[in-house]
Amino acid sequence: MLRSLIWQLSQQSDQIPASLDDLFSSCESGQRQPSVDALQKGLRLIIQELLQAYVVLDALDECAQRAELMETLETIAGWRLQNLHLLVTSRREQDIESTLEEFIDNQSRICLQSALVDKDIQLYVQHRLATDKILQKWRKDDVRQEIKTILRDRANGMQAFYSGLI
Template sequence: MTEPSLGRHFREQQSNPQAGADRPGMFAGASHFSMVNPQFQAATNIQNIQNSYHTWNANDVFAIRKWLKAPDPSTNFVAACDKRTPGTGEWIFSHPEFVKWREATSGILWIQGKVGSGKTFLSTAIIENLQANQAFLCCYYYFDNRDNSQTKTNARGLLQSLLLQMATRDETVHPALHELYRRSNHGLMEPTIAGLSATLEVVSKDLSPVYLVLDAMDECSEAFDVLKHLAHLKKNLCIAVTSRYLATDYDVSWYIHLDHTEYFHQDIAQYLEEKIQASKIEARTLD
């Protein structure tokens, strides 16, 4: 049986708009885009990162955050944390491909697995592990086709969220984001996709190293466009992606195939053991 791949599904979508209709979120409305260079000045020394963030008055910071209209991926993160069985997914921290990615300064780690292989819980374990280290910034995003707003399925939502995570800190805003806000008639106009992408690229250069975890790429309706944006960002970020689909026709540095490892079965066994123990405790309580 041929394994699902990004390239094949995109070609099917192009030749037949109904192809893949039973797989929600794959490449609907994919289109080309052009980059716009906003000519921001980026810091080149890691020591100057904090100086790159300008302190504006509280009203300005609030206005910029409100103008971005960024989807909140923390709701998905918290929900996954609450459901994840403690200890599951931690095998990945010693996986050779993950270790190489973790020790790198840029590049993409692609984690592929079928439905039910625990990709979201794995993403969540990775995020928790990275956030425990204060030496670098960890950003994340969960594509989610069950979200009623549908903002968590497209490229705009991703770029808005990443800019909010990377370019705003407490009462400070990166000057590149503030300039995009100014060029958008001080928040009266929505930013273009190209403007968001170009600004994010500038901001990411100031923050290296930054780790970015993207869960459920297969639930993104504009996955082809997102991958084009990532092609620009992967020079500055260490990006981990989980997906049902292979990364065919897309350049990745490291690859983990969950369906070809024994770890998935270990996680299932650990999950079932927890449920069994919980049932025993509940039964004793009822007695």
């Protein structure tokens, strides 16, 4: 995630940000991997060079290394950069919620009701099954119904968190 954010945000500059060049040099010109601390420092410097930085991190619950991700998000929140706007989404998972609650206030949290989200997902799945050429191979009604049911039941809503302070 850190590498991806550094790359994406550095693309906003006309030239290679000095902080990215320094990070590359500190890793023996790419011969070794930077530490998480070095990546965080590089990201912070790149963000500080931008007028505004908008970051969207979707599906935190799908991350295999959640503890590390939550630590990184907590570090980023601690920077209190006024030009950084972060939107993160996740299904309701206790470890994610408890960590984010530490640095995102209640007013900045949005819970998407599962019934509303599930209906949207159901409509989307029906549309795709009806119009997507690749999905047309499942023509039997029982298979199509099973696809709809499984996707609807597993959707179970999601939780979105946002903070302008982060």
